[in-house]
Amino acid sequence: MSIALARDKFRQYLTQKGLRVTNQRLAIFDAAFNRTEHFTAEQLLDYARAIDDSVSRATVYRTLPIMTESALLREVDIGTGEKFYLPISGNSTQVAQVVCVDCDKIFEISAPFMEWYGSTVSSKLGLTPESQRLQVSAHCDVFRNTGSCPRRS
Amino acid sequence: MSIALARDKFRQYLTQKGLRVTNQRLAIFDAAFNRTEHFTAEQLLDYARAIDDSVSRATVYRTLPIMTESALLREVDIGTGEKFYLPISGNSTQVAQVVCVDCDKIFEISAPFMEWYGSTVSSKLGLTPESQRLQVSAHCDVFRNTGSCPRRS
DNA sequence: CTGCCTGCAAACTCTTTGCACGAAT
DNA sequence: ATTCGTGCAAAGAGTTTGCAGGCAG
Numbered sequence: 001m002s003i004a005l006a007r008d009k010f011r012q013y014l015t016q017k018g019l020r021v022t023n024q025r026l027a028i029f030d031a032a033f034n035r036t037e038h039f040t041a042e043q044l045l046d047y048a049r050a051i052d053d054s055v056s057r058a059t060v061y062r063t064l065p066i067m068t069e070s071a072l073l074r075e076v077d078i079g080t081g082e083k084f085y086l087p088i089s090g091n092s093t094q095v096a097q098v099v100c101v102d103c104d105k106i107f108e109i110s111a112p113f114m115e116w117y118g119s120t121v122s123s124k125l126g127l128t129p130e131s132q133r134l135q136v137s138a139h140c141d142v143f144r145n146t147g148s149c150p151r152r153s
Numbered sequence: 154m155s156i157a158l159a160r161d162k163f164r165q166y167l168t169q170k171g172l173r174v175t176n177q178r179l180a181i182f183d184a185a186f187n188r189t190e191h192f193t194a195e196q197l198l199d200y201a202r203a204i205d206d207s208v209s210r211a212t213v214y215r216t217l218p219i220m221t222e223s224a225l226l227r228e229v230d231i232g233t234g235e236k237f238y239l240p241i242s243g244n245s246t247q248v249a250q251v252v253c254v255d256c257d258k259i260f261e262i263s264a265p266f267m268e269w270y271g272s273t274v275s276s277k278l279g280l281t282p283e284s285q286r287l288q289v290s291a292h293c294d295v296f297r298n299t300g301s302c303p304r305r306s
Numbered sequence: 307c308t309g310c311c312t313g314c315a316a317a318c319t320c321t322t323t324g325c326a327c328g329a330a331t
Numbered sequence: 332a333t334t335c336g337t338g339c340a341a342a343g344a345g346t347t348t349g350c351a352g353g354c355a356g
Contacts, residue, residue, distance in 0.1 A: 098274055132288065137283045144281070
C-alpha cells in the first residue's frame with residue numbers, strides 16, 4: 001500500500017467515525033508511515049514533531065489506538081515494557097516476530113498456520129479466536145562469535 | 154511434582170546459589186505452590202502474608218525471578234501490564250496460552266511444534282532461538298450467547 | 307458556533323531500588 | 332560476627348487522564 005493510499009484510508013476512517021482530521025493527527029500519520037522499522041511511541045513523538053512541532057506526547061498516545069484499530073499500524077508487545085509499532089504493509093495479517101536479544105531487532109515473519117492453530121485450540125475450549133501472536137526470542141550468531149553485530153542499532 | 158518435592162528443589166536451588174533460606178522466601182514459595190490458577194505478584198503478596206504477615210511487596214518482587222530462574226514458576230505476559238505466574242507442574246516446557254477476553258481466564262496448552270518453528274525460522278536469520286511464546290486471544294462462546302460465563306471470576 | 311481535540315502536567319500502574327535494620331549462616 | 336536479606340518508601344518507566352483553551356466542521 002502506497003503512503004498516499006494509506007493516508008486516504010486514514011482520513012476516511014476518521015471521517016467515518018465522526019473524528020476530526022487535525023494537523024496533529026496527519027503529522028503523526030506521516031511520521032509513522034515514513035518508517036520502515038519498528039518504532040516506539042516516544043520515537044514517533046520525535047518524528048511527528050519534526051513535521052509539526054505542536055504535536056504532544058498525549059496526542060501521540062491518543063492517536064496510536066486509532067491507527068491500530070483502523071489496521072494501519074500493527075502493535076507489537078515483546079514484553080519489554082514499551083510497545084512497538086509498524087506500518088502494516090500489504091496483506092500481512094498473520095505474522096510472527098523473531099526478536100534478537102543481542103541486536104534488539106525485531107523481524108516480522110509470515111506465519112499463516114497460526115490462525116489455524118488458534119481456531120483448532122480455541123474451539124476445543126468453547127472459544128472463538130480473535131487474534132494470535134507468536135514470538136521467538138533468539139541470540140545473534142554473529143554477535144556470539146565476534147562480540148558485535150552489524151544489525152545492532 | 155509434589156509440593157514437598159518442589160519445596161526441596163527450591164531450598165536446594167537457594168543453597169547452591171549461595172542464597173539464604175529465609176522464612177519470607179519459604180512463605181512466598183508455599184503461597185505460590187498452593188495455587189492452581191495463574192496469579193499476579195500482588196495476589197501472591199496477599200497469599201504469602203496469610204502465611205507470614207511480615208512478607209513485603211519488595212521481597213515478593215525479589216523472589217519471583219528466583220523462582221522463575223529455578224524453573225519452579227512460569228512467567229506469563231499477556232500484554233495487560235501485569236505479569237502472571239503459575240507453578241510449573243511436571244514436564245510442560247513448550248506451552249501456549251489461550252486467553253479468554255470475556256472470562257479473563259488463561260488456559261495453558263501444550264504446543265510442542267513451537268520449538269521446531271523457533272529453530273527453523275531463527276536459523277534462516279542467523280539466529281539461535283532461546284525461547285518462544287504463542288498466545289491466542291479468544292472470546293467465550295457461552296458469554297456471547299448468554300451474557301455471562303461460568304468460568305468468569 | 308458547537309463541541310471535539312489539543313497541550314500541559316499530574317496521576318496512575320506495575321515494578322525496581324536505596325537505605326538502615328534484622329536475621330541466616 | 333559477617334553479610335545477605337528485609338521492609339519501607341521513594342523513584343522509575345510507560346501510559347493515561349482532567350482541565351482550560353483552540354480549532355475543525
